[in-house]
Amino acid sequence: MAQRDPLALEQQLCFALYTASRALTARYRPLLDDLGLTYPQYLVMLALFDRGPLTVKDLGQALHLDSGTLSPLLKRMDAAGLLRRTRSAADERSVVVELTETGEALRPRVREIPRTVFRELDTPLPDLIDLHARLTTFLGKLD
Amino acid sequence: MAQRDPLALEQQLCFALYTASRALTARYRPLLDDLGLTYPQYLVMLALFDRGPLTVKDLGQALHLDSGTLSPLLKRMDAAGLLRRTRSAADERSVVVELTETGEALRPRVREIPRTVFRELDTPLPDLIDLHARLTTFLGKLD
DNA sequence: ACACATTTGATTGTGCACAACTTAATTGCC
DNA sequence: GGCAATTAAGTTGTGCACAATCAAATGTGT
Numbered sequence: 001m002a003q004r005d006p007l008a009l010e011q012q013l014c015f016a017l018y019t020a021s022r023a024l025t026a027r028y029r030p031l032l033d034d035l036g037l038t039y040p041q042y043l044v045m046l047a048l049f050d051r052g053p054l055t056v057k058d059l060g061q062a063l064h065l066d067s068g069t070l071s072p073l074l075k076r077m078d079a080a081g082l083l084r085r086t087r088s089a090a091d092e093r094s095v096v097v098e099l100t101e102t103g104e105a106l107r108p109r110v111r112e113i114p115r116t117v118f119r120e121l122d123t124p125l126p127d128l129i130d131l132h133a134r135l136t137t138f139l140g141k142l143d
Numbered sequence: 144m145a146q147r148d149p150l151a152l153e154q155q156l157c158f159a160l161y162t163a164s165r166a167l168t169a170r171y172r173p174l175l176d177d178l179g180l181t182y183p184q185y186l187v188m189l190a191l192f193d194r195g196p197l198t199v200k201d202l203g204q205a206l207h208l209d210s211g212t213l214s215p216l217l218k219r220m221d222a223a224g225l226l227r228r229t230r231s232a233a234d235e236r237s238v239v240v241e242l243t244e245t246g247e248a249l250r251p252r253v254r255e256i257p258r259t260v261f262r263e264l265d266t267p268l269p270d271l272i273d274l275h276a277r278l279t280t281f282l283g284k285l286d
Numbered sequence: 287a288c289a290c291a292t293t294t295g296a297t298t299g300t301g302c303a304c305a306a307c308t309t310a311a312t313t314g315c316c
Numbered sequence: 317g318g319c320a321a322t323t324a325a326g327t328t329g330t331g332c333a334c335a336a337t338c339a340a341a342t343g344t345g346t
Contacts, residue, residue: 011257013271014167015186016278019207021164022333023285024157029334040302043158057324064162067325069303075326076301093311093324114154123284128156131277135159138274141266142166165303172304183332199295210295212333218296219331236294236341292343303332313322 027120031113035106040065041077045103045110048083053098055088082106170263174256178249183208184220188246188253191226196241198231225249 025039032042040063047054047062054062056070063070074097077083082103088094118128168182175185183206190197190205197205199213206213217240220226225246231237261271 011189013275013278014164014171014257014260016275016282017160017164017167018182020278020282020285021157021160022207023282024160026334027285028157038301039157039161046154055324056326060324064165065302066304068305068327071326073302091312091324095325114151114157117157121284123281127277127281131281132156132159134270134274134277135156135163138266138270139159139163139166141264142163142170169304181331200293203295208332209334211297211335214296216332234294234342238295288346290344292341294341295339297338298336300335301333303330305330306328308327309325311322311324313320315320316318 024117027117028113031116035109035113036080037110040069040073041082042110042113044073044077044097045082045099045106048097048099048103049107049110053096055094055096056085057094059097077103167260170260171256174259178252178256179223180253183212183216184225185253185256187216187220187240188225188242188249191240191242191246192250192253196239198237198239199228200237202240220246 028039028042032039035042037045043063044059047059051058051062056067056074059074060066060070074083074085078085081100083097083099085095085097088096118125121128171182171185175182178185180188186206187202190202194201194205199210199217202217203209203213208216217226217228221228224243226240226242228238228240231239261268264271
Protein backbone atom coordinates (compact mmCIF):
# COMPACT_ATOMS: atom_id res chain seq x y z
CA MET A 1 0.00 0.00 0.00
CA ALA A 2 2.62 2.45 -1.13
CA GLN A 3 -0.08 4.82 -2.30
CA ARG A 4 -3.47 4.22 -0.84
CA ASP A 5 -5.37 6.55 -3.11
CA PRO A 6 -3.94 7.94 -6.35
CA LEU A 7 -6.97 10.20 -6.58
CA ALA A 8 -6.31 11.78 -3.25
CA LEU A 9 -2.81 12.24 -4.60
CA GLU A 10 -4.00 14.05 -7.67
CA GLN A 11 -6.03 16.25 -5.39
CA GLN A 12 -2.98 16.91 -3.27
CA LEU A 13 -1.04 17.92 -6.36
CA CYS A 14 -3.52 20.67 -7.17
CA PHE A 15 -3.50 21.80 -3.56
CA ALA A 16 0.31 21.72 -3.46
CA LEU A 17 0.47 23.92 -6.55
CA TYR A 18 -2.11 26.28 -5.14
CA THR A 19 -0.25 26.52 -1.82
CA ALA A 20 3.24 26.76 -3.30
CA SER A 21 2.18 29.46 -5.73
CA ARG A 22 0.73 31.59 -2.97
CA ALA A 23 3.67 30.97 -0.63
CA LEU A 24 6.27 31.93 -3.22
CA THR A 25 4.48 35.06 -4.41
CA ALA A 26 4.21 35.98 -0.72
CA ARG A 27 8.02 36.03 -0.72
CA TYR A 28 7.96 38.54 -3.55
CA ARG A 29 5.33 40.76 -1.91
CA PRO A 30 7.44 42.87 0.47
CA LEU A 31 9.95 43.53 -2.32
CA LEU A 32 7.20 44.41 -4.77
CA ASP A 33 5.53 46.66 -2.20
CA ASP A 34 8.68 48.77 -2.17
CA LEU A 35 8.14 49.42 -5.88
CA GLY A 36 4.38 49.83 -5.57
CA LEU A 37 3.77 46.77 -7.75
CA THR A 38 1.57 43.70 -7.38
CA TYR A 39 2.79 40.35 -8.68
CA PRO A 40 0.74 40.43 -11.90
CA GLN A 41 1.87 44.01 -12.49
CA TYR A 42 5.44 42.83 -12.02
CA LEU A 43 4.87 40.19 -14.68
CA VAL A 44 3.65 42.89 -17.05
CA MET A 45 6.82 44.88 -16.38
CA LEU A 46 8.99 41.83 -17.13
CA ALA A 47 7.16 41.16 -20.37
CA LEU A 48 7.62 44.76 -21.49
CA PHE A 49 11.29 44.79 -20.44
CA ASP A 50 11.98 41.66 -22.44
CA ARG A 51 9.92 42.29 -25.51
CA GLY A 52 9.27 46.01 -25.80
CA PRO A 53 5.83 47.49 -26.56
CA LEU A 54 3.09 44.86 -26.70
CA THR A 55 -0.60 44.85 -27.40
CA VAL A 56 -3.04 43.85 -24.70
CA LYS A 57 -3.56 40.67 -26.65
CA ASP A 58 0.17 39.91 -26.64
CA LEU A 59 0.32 40.47 -22.90
CA GLY A 60 -2.68 38.23 -22.46
CA GLN A 61 -1.03 35.42 -24.36
CA ALA A 62 2.25 35.86 -22.50
CA LEU A 63 0.67 35.83 -19.04
CA HIS A 64 -2.40 33.71 -19.77
CA LEU A 65 -4.71 36.53 -18.69
CA ASP A 66 -7.75 37.95 -20.44
CA SER A 67 -8.82 41.53 -20.99
CA GLY A 68 -11.15 41.31 -18.02
CA THR A 69 -8.08 41.07 -15.83
CA LEU A 70 -5.65 43.11 -17.90
CA SER A 71 -7.76 46.15 -18.75
CA PRO A 72 -8.21 47.41 -15.19
CA LEU A 73 -4.69 46.30 -14.22
CA LEU A 74 -3.12 48.28 -17.07
CA LYS A 75 -5.38 51.20 -16.27
CA ARG A 76 -3.94 51.28 -12.74
CA MET A 77 -0.36 51.02 -14.03
CA ASP A 78 -1.13 53.82 -16.48
CA ALA A 79 -2.51 55.96 -13.65
CA ALA A 80 0.67 55.20 -11.68
CA GLY A 81 2.70 56.54 -14.59
CA LEU A 82 4.47 53.26 -15.33
CA LEU A 83 3.12 52.77 -18.85
CA ARG A 84 1.11 54.27 -21.68
CA ARG A 85 -1.78 52.73 -23.62
CA THR A 86 -2.43 53.93 -27.16
CA ARG A 87 -4.76 52.67 -29.86
CA SER A 88 -2.83 51.17 -32.72
CA ALA A 89 -2.98 53.22 -35.90
CA ALA A 90 -2.75 50.13 -38.09
CA ASP A 91 -5.59 48.33 -36.30
CA GLU A 92 -7.87 50.51 -34.23
CA ARG A 93 -9.06 47.48 -32.27
CA SER A 94 -5.63 46.95 -30.70
CA VAL A 95 -4.12 48.87 -27.83
CA VAL A 96 -0.35 49.09 -27.63
CA VAL A 97 1.17 49.12 -24.16
CA GLU A 98 4.63 50.62 -23.64
CA LEU A 99 6.69 51.65 -20.65
CA THR A 100 7.13 55.31 -19.77
CA GLU A 101 10.52 56.60 -18.69
CA THR A 102 9.34 56.16 -15.12
CA GLY A 103 8.53 52.53 -15.82
CA GLU A 104 11.77 51.95 -17.69
CA ALA A 105 13.69 53.43 -14.77
CA LEU A 106 12.47 50.62 -12.53
CA ARG A 107 14.23 47.99 -14.61
CA PRO A 108 17.33 47.52 -12.42
CA ARG A 109 15.33 47.37 -9.20
CA VAL A 110 12.82 44.96 -10.72
CA ARG A 111 15.54 42.68 -11.99
CA GLU A 112 17.04 42.57 -8.51
CA ILE A 113 13.87 41.13 -6.99
CA PRO A 114 14.14 37.47 -8.08
CA ARG A 115 17.82 37.58 -7.12
CA THR A 116 16.88 38.61 -3.59
CA VAL A 117 14.09 36.05 -3.32
CA PHE A 118 16.41 33.29 -4.41
CA ARG A 119 19.08 34.38 -1.94
CA GLU A 120 16.59 34.19 0.92
CA LEU A 121 15.22 30.86 -0.27
CA ASP A 122 17.95 28.53 0.89
CA THR A 123 17.24 26.00 -1.86
CA PRO A 124 20.01 24.71 -4.14
CA LEU A 125 19.75 26.07 -7.64
CA PRO A 126 19.73 22.60 -9.26
CA ASP A 127 16.62 21.77 -7.26
CA LEU A 128 14.90 24.87 -8.58
CA ILE A 129 15.96 24.09 -12.13
CA ASP A 130 14.68 20.56 -11.76
CA LEU A 131 11.36 21.65 -10.31
CA HIS A 132 10.96 24.24 -13.02
CA ALA A 133 11.63 21.67 -15.73
CA ARG A 134 9.07 19.25 -14.33
CA LEU A 135 6.50 21.99 -13.95
CA THR A 136 7.06 23.07 -17.53
CA THR A 137 6.57 19.54 -18.77
CA PHE A 138 3.42 19.22 -16.72
CA LEU A 139 2.16 22.55 -18.01
CA GLY A 140 2.56 21.24 -21.51
CA LYS A 141 -0.13 18.65 -20.75
CA LEU A 142 -2.53 21.29 -19.52
CA ASP A 143 -2.87 23.38 -22.67
CA MET B 144 26.48 28.90 -20.77
CA ALA B 145 24.08 26.17 -19.85
CA GLN B 146 22.10 28.63 -17.76
CA ARG B 147 22.76 32.24 -18.51
CA ASP B 148 20.66 33.75 -15.75
CA PRO B 149 19.72 31.72 -12.70
CA LEU B 150 17.67 34.66 -11.45
CA ALA B 151 15.52 34.76 -14.52
CA LEU B 152 15.05 31.07 -13.88
CA GLU B 153 13.91 31.67 -10.37
CA GLN B 154 11.50 34.19 -11.75
CA GLN B 155 10.25 31.61 -14.16
CA LEU B 156 9.72 29.18 -11.30
CA CYS B 157 7.31 31.53 -9.57
CA PHE B 158 5.56 32.19 -12.86
CA ALA B 159 5.45 28.47 -13.63
CA LEU B 160 3.81 27.79 -10.27
CA TYR B 161 1.37 30.63 -10.78
CA THR B 162 0.46 29.41 -14.26
CA ALA B 163 0.31 25.71 -13.40
CA SER B 164 -1.88 26.36 -10.38
CA ARG B 165 -4.36 28.35 -12.43
CA ALA B 166 -4.30 25.86 -15.29
CA LEU B 167 -4.95 22.86 -13.07
CA THR B 168 -7.73 24.48 -11.05
CA ALA B 169 -9.25 25.43 -14.40
CA ARG B 170 -9.52 21.69 -15.07
CA TYR B 171 -11.50 21.30 -11.86
CA ARG B 172 -13.80 24.22 -12.60
CA PRO B 173 -16.41 22.65 -14.90
CA LEU B 174 -16.72 19.69 -12.52
CA LEU B 175 -17.01 21.98 -9.51
CA ASP B 176 -19.57 24.13 -11.31
CA ASP B 177 -21.82 21.09 -11.50
CA LEU B 178 -21.80 20.97 -7.70
CA GLY B 179 -22.04 24.74 -7.30
CA LEU B 180 -18.63 24.87 -5.61
CA THR B 181 -15.56 27.00 -6.12
CA TYR B 182 -12.10 25.50 -5.68
CA PRO B 183 -11.51 26.95 -2.18
CA GLN B 184 -15.00 25.81 -1.17
CA TYR B 185 -14.14 22.35 -2.45
CA LEU B 186 -11.03 22.37 -0.24
CA VAL B 187 -13.23 23.21 2.74
CA MET B 188 -15.48 20.27 1.89
CA LEU B 189 -12.48 17.92 1.71
CA ALA B 190 -11.15 19.13 5.06
CA LEU B 191 -14.53 18.57 6.69
CA PHE B 192 -14.96 15.16 5.04
CA ASP B 193 -11.57 14.03 6.32
CA ARG B 194 -11.55 15.54 9.77
CA GLY B 195 -15.13 16.21 10.82
CA PRO B 196 -16.26 19.50 12.38
CA LEU B 197 -13.50 22.10 12.53
CA THR B 198 -13.15 25.61 13.86
CA VAL B 199 -12.50 28.49 11.48
CA LYS B 200 -9.00 28.55 12.91
CA ASP B 201 -8.47 24.86 12.12
CA LEU B 202 -9.67 25.40 8.56
CA GLY B 203 -7.38 28.38 8.24
CA GLN B 204 -4.38 26.34 9.30
CA ALA B 205 -5.30 23.46 7.02
CA LEU B 206 -5.79 25.63 3.93
CA HIS B 207 -3.40 28.47 4.78
CA LEU B 208 -6.22 31.01 4.63
CA ASP B 209 -7.14 33.72 7.12
CA SER B 210 -10.53 34.77 8.45
CA GLY B 211 -10.69 37.59 5.92
CA THR B 212 -10.98 34.94 3.24
CA LEU B 213 -12.77 32.22 5.20
CA SER B 214 -15.50 34.23 6.92
CA PRO B 215 -17.32 35.34 3.77
CA LEU B 216 -16.58 32.03 2.03
CA LEU B 217 -18.14 30.02 4.88
CA LYS B 218 -21.03 32.45 5.00
CA ARG B 219 -21.78 31.66 1.36
CA MET B 220 -21.51 27.92 1.94
CA ASP B 221 -23.79 28.32 4.93
CA ALA B 222 -26.30 30.23 2.82
CA ALA B 223 -26.07 27.44 0.23
CA GLY B 224 -27.02 24.95 2.95
CA LEU B 225 -23.77 22.99 2.78
CA LEU B 226 -22.60 23.69 6.32
CA ARG B 227 -23.51 25.21 9.67
CA ARG B 228 -21.49 27.67 11.78
CA THR B 229 -22.04 27.71 15.53
CA ARG B 230 -20.20 29.49 18.31
CA SER B 231 -18.35 27.03 20.51
CA ALA B 232 -19.86 26.67 23.97
CA ALA B 233 -16.46 25.97 25.51
CA ASP B 234 -14.83 29.03 23.96
CA GLU B 235 -17.18 31.68 22.70
CA ARG B 236 -14.45 33.12 20.48
CA SER B 237 -14.40 30.01 18.30
CA VAL B 238 -16.84 29.11 15.56
CA VAL B 239 -17.30 25.43 14.78
CA VAL B 240 -18.01 24.55 11.16
CA GLU B 241 -19.76 21.29 10.34
CA LEU B 242 -21.39 19.82 7.26
CA THR B 243 -25.16 19.65 6.97
CA GLU B 244 -26.82 16.55 5.58
CA THR B 245 -26.92 18.33 2.24
CA GLY B 246 -23.19 18.91 2.42
CA GLU B 247 -22.49 15.38 3.57
CA ALA B 248 -24.56 14.06 0.69
CA LEU B 249 -22.10 15.59 -1.78
CA ARG B 250 -19.27 13.40 -0.54
CA PRO B 251 -19.36 10.73 -3.28
CA ARG B 252 -19.64 13.28 -6.08
CA VAL B 253 -16.86 15.40 -4.61
CA ARG B 254 -14.57 12.43 -4.27
CA GLU B 255 -15.14 11.58 -7.91
CA ILE B 256 -13.79 14.93 -9.09
CA PRO B 257 -10.02 14.36 -8.75
CA ARG B 258 -10.50 10.94 -10.30
CA THR B 259 -12.07 12.54 -13.37
CA VAL B 260 -9.44 15.26 -13.62
CA PHE B 261 -6.64 12.71 -13.45
CA ARG B 262 -8.29 10.56 -16.12
CA GLU B 263 -8.45 13.54 -18.46
CA LEU B 264 -4.89 14.58 -17.69
CA ASP B 265 -2.95 12.05 -19.70
CA THR B 266 0.06 12.17 -17.38
CA PRO B 267 1.56 8.99 -15.89
CA LEU B 268 0.85 8.62 -12.20
CA PRO B 269 4.56 8.31 -11.27
CA ASP B 270 5.18 11.73 -12.81
CA LEU B 271 2.45 13.23 -10.65
CA ILE B 272 3.81 11.54 -7.55
CA ASP B 273 7.27 12.82 -8.34
CA LEU B 274 6.10 16.36 -8.96
CA HIS B 275 4.07 16.30 -5.78
CA ALA B 276 7.05 15.11 -3.76
CA ARG B 277 9.30 17.84 -5.11
CA LEU B 278 6.66 20.48 -4.52
CA THR B 279 6.22 19.32 -0.94
CA THR B 280 9.94 19.50 -0.30
CA PHE B 281 10.04 22.97 -1.80
CA LEU B 282 7.06 24.04 0.27
CA GLY B 283 8.95 22.99 3.36
CA LYS B 284 11.50 25.71 2.62
CA LEU B 285 8.81 28.34 2.33
CA ASP B 286 7.33 28.16 5.81
C1' DA C 287 -9.74 40.62 41.69
C1' DC C 288 -8.17 43.34 38.03
C1' DA C 289 -5.59 45.49 34.35
C1' DC C 290 -3.37 44.16 30.22
C1' DA C 291 -2.11 41.18 26.57
C1' DT C 292 -3.52 37.57 23.44
C1' DT C 293 -6.65 34.98 20.66
C1' DT C 294 -10.64 34.36 17.51
C1' DG C 295 -13.46 35.73 14.09
C1' DA C 296 -15.72 39.38 11.45
C1' DT C 297 -15.46 43.58 8.63
C1' DT C 298 -13.60 46.89 5.26
C1' DG C 299 -11.05 47.96 1.30
C1' DT C 300 -7.96 46.84 -2.72
C1' DG C 301 -6.66 44.06 -6.46
C1' DC C 302 -6.65 40.14 -9.03
C1' DA C 303 -9.16 35.95 -11.90
C1' DC C 304 -12.78 34.66 -14.55
C1' DA C 305 -17.39 34.42 -16.82
C1' DA C 306 -20.62 36.84 -19.51
C1' DC C 307 -21.69 40.59 -22.19
C1' DT C 308 -20.96 44.96 -25.02
C1' DT C 309 -18.86 47.88 -28.52
C1' DA C 310 -16.14 48.90 -32.25
C1' DA C 311 -13.01 47.60 -35.90
C1' DT C 312 -11.65 44.30 -39.24
C1' DT C 313 -11.90 40.18 -42.08
C1' DG C 314 -14.10 36.96 -45.28
C1' DC C 315 -17.27 35.52 -48.38
C1' DC C 316 -20.55 36.10 -51.91
C1' DG D 317 -19.41 46.50 -52.41
C1' DG D 318 -22.06 44.79 -48.73
C1' DC D 319 -22.91 41.95 -44.89
C1' DA D 320 -22.17 38.22 -41.60
C1' DA D 321 -18.60 36.37 -38.74
C1' DT D 322 -14.61 37.23 -36.19
C1' DT D 323 -11.42 39.77 -33.34
C1' DA D 324 -9.73 43.17 -29.68
C1' DA D 325 -10.72 45.68 -25.58
C1' DG D 326 -13.54 47.18 -22.24
C1' DT D 327 -17.33 46.59 -18.70
C1' DT D 328 -20.03 44.27 -15.12
C1' DG D 329 -20.56 41.09 -11.54
C1' DT D 330 -18.92 37.30 -8.41
C1' DG D 331 -15.60 35.27 -5.52
C1' DC D 332 -11.30 34.72 -3.77
C1' DA D 333 -6.58 36.56 -1.29
C1' DC D 334 -4.67 39.62 1.69
C1' DA D 335 -3.79 43.76 4.65
C1' DA D 336 -5.59 46.43 8.26
C1' DT D 337 -8.74 47.19 11.73
C1' DC D 338 -12.25 46.00 15.14
C1' DA D 339 -14.94 43.73 18.90
C1' DA D 340 -15.50 40.24 22.02
C1' DA D 341 -13.83 36.44 24.76
C1' DT D 342 -10.12 34.37 27.10
C1' DG D 343 -5.60 34.15 29.33
C1' DT D 344 -1.90 36.09 32.34
C1' DG D 345 0.58 38.21 36.00
C1' DT D 346 0.51 40.49 40.13
